[in-house]
Structure formats: C-alpha cells, structure tokens
Amino acid sequence: MAKKQVEKEITVEDKLKTLYRLQEKMSEIDKIKILRGELPLEVDDLEDEVEGLNTRIGKYEADMKEAEGAAADQRQKIQNCNLKITKYKEQLDNVRNNREFDHLSKEIEFETLEVELAEKKIKEFTFEAKNLAEQVEKNKELLSERTLDLNQKKEELDSIVSETKQQEEQIREDVKTIEAEIEPRLLQAFKRIRKSTRNGLAVVCIERGACGGCFNKIPPQKQMDIKMGKKIIVCEYCGRVMIDPELVGLEEK
Numbered sequence: 001m002a003k004k005q006v007e008k009e010i011t012v013e014d015k016l017k018t019l020y021r022l023q024e025k026m027s028e029i030d031k032i033k034i035l036r037g038e039l040p041l042e043v044d045d046l047e048d049e050v051e052g053l054n055t056r057i058g059k060y061e062a063d064m065k066e067a068e069g070a071a072a073d074q075r076q077k078i079q080n081c082n083l084k085i086t087k088y089k090e091q092l093d094n095v096r097n098n099r100e101f102d103h104l105s106k107e108i109e110f111e112t113l114e115v116e117l118a119e120k121k122i123k124e125f126t127f128e129a130k131n132l133a134e135q136v137e138k139n140k141e142l143l144s145e146r147t148l149d150l151n152q153k154k155e156e157l158d159s160i161v162s163e164t165k166q167q168e169e170q171i172r173e174d175v176k177t178i179e180a181e182i183e184p185r186l187l188q189a190f191k192r193i194r195k196s197t198r199n200g201l202a203v204v205c206i207e208r209g210a211c212g213g214c215f216n217k218i219p220p221q222k223q224m225d226i227k228m229g230k231k232i233i234v235c236e237y238c239g240r241v242m243i244d245p246e247l248v249g250l251e252e253k
C-alpha cells in the first residue's frame with residue numbers, strides 16, 4: 001500500500017525531469033567516448049592484424065623447416081647413392097663375367113639417376129625454402145611495424161582511459177541510481193530512442209517552437225502540452241522526448 005502511494009506521487013513532470021537527468025549523464029559518457037574516438041577500434045584492428053601476422057609467420061617458418069628438412073634428406077640420399085656407386089665401381093674392377101658386369105653397370109646407372117633426381121629435388125626444396133625465408137622476413141618487418149603502431153595506440157588509449165576512467169565510473173554509478181527511479185517501460189523507450197539517434201539524444205528541450213533534436217516545427221497545441229508537462233510527448237519526426245527547458249531550470253534558447 002505504501003508503495004502505491006509513493007508511485008502516485010511521481011508526476012509526469014518528475015518523470016520528465018528524471019529522464020532529462022539521465023540524458024545529461026548519458027551525454028557525458030558519450031563525450032568521453034568521443035574523446036577516445038576511433039582508438040578502441042583501431043587497437044582492436046591492430047591486435048587482430050598482429051595476431052594474423054604471427055600465425056602467418058609461424059606457418060611460413062614451419063613450411064621452411066620442412067623444405068630444409070626435405071633437402072637434407074635428399075643430400076643424405078645422395079651420400080648413400082654415392083657410397084653404393086663407389087662400392088659397385090670397386091666390384092666392377094673384379095668382375096668375372098658379362099652378366100655380372102651388366103648387372104653392376106645397371107646398378108651404377110640406376111644410382112646415378114637417383115643422384116640426379118635428388119639433386120633436382122634439392123634445388124626445388126632450396127628454392128622453396130629461400131622463398132619462404134623471404135616471406136618470413138617480409139612479414140616480420142610488417143609485424144614489427146604494426147606492433148609499434150599497436151603499442152603507440154594502446155598507450156594513447158590507456159592514457160585517455162585512465163584520465164577519464166574514474167569520471168566514467170562515477171557517471172555510471174549516477175546512471176544506475178537514476179535508472180532505478182524510472183519505470184522499466186519508460187527506461188526501455190528512452191534506451192530505444194537513444195539508440196535510434198546519431199547524437200545519442202533521446203530527450204531534448206524545445207527551442208523556438210521546434211524540436212531541439214531535429215529542429216522541425218512543433219504544432220502550437222503540442223507546444224502548449226509540452227509546456228504544461230502533463231504528458232510525455234515525443235517528436236513526430238524524430239521520436240525524441242521533448243521537454244520545456246524551464247522544466248529543467250533552463251532558459252529557452
């Protein structure tokens with residue numbers, strides 16, 4: 001019962017005043033955000049880019065190692081082939097018949113071809129490794145540039161944030177207190193209107209018979225209603241809540 005009585009005492013005028021106070025606080029937060037500008041987005045983008053470059057470099061380095069390993073395998077293979085060739089050639093000096101001679105000759109020929117093939121592969125793998133090394137180098141340069149950029153922007157942002165952090169926290173506390181005073185439906189409407197506007201103004205004062213948000217003329221009857229402060233009236237053009245400046249202790253501009 002007691003609660004109902006209190007609710008009854010909240011007039012539309014009070015509601016409008018509270019909405020206006022909330023608007024003022026939200027505008028203060030907007031100002032702080034404007035001060036930070038594009039920095040938070042730029043920091044995010046740079047962080048993504050740095051992460052992407054690190055991944056790419058890691059992949060190139062792994063591929064490079066693989067190519068180098070493959071080249072080393074081929075070199076090992078050549079060594080083995082050459083050992084065999086040397087052995088076959090020694091045996092060739094002591095052949096006992098044509099069949100043995102043909103057999104050894106064929107083996108030598110085969111191993112020689114294997115060496116040639118391995119040499120070709122070494123060339124390919126070495127070329128690949130060299131290309132990858134260049135890519136790694138290029139991307140590392142880019143990475144160091146971007147990291148420098150990122151650190152600079154981060155520092156800039158941190159300094160702005162730390163300057164305004166306490167201020168913002170205080171405003172957010174105030175906002176919570178004010179929001180608790182507003183009935184949920186009205187608060188939701190306020191938030192919705194705010195979202196739909198580019199300048200974040202959901203509540204505006206009327207100025208010379210026009211909406212202070214979109215500057216469209218307000219019909220005289222509506223102007224009167226606004227002055228009376230008995231109803232919550234929104235602009236038919238932009239949807240903002242319009243209030244009489246005198247209601248919130250302001251002179252009409």
Ligand SMILES: [Zn+2]
Nearest residue numbers: 211214235238
């Ligand atoms: Zn308007």
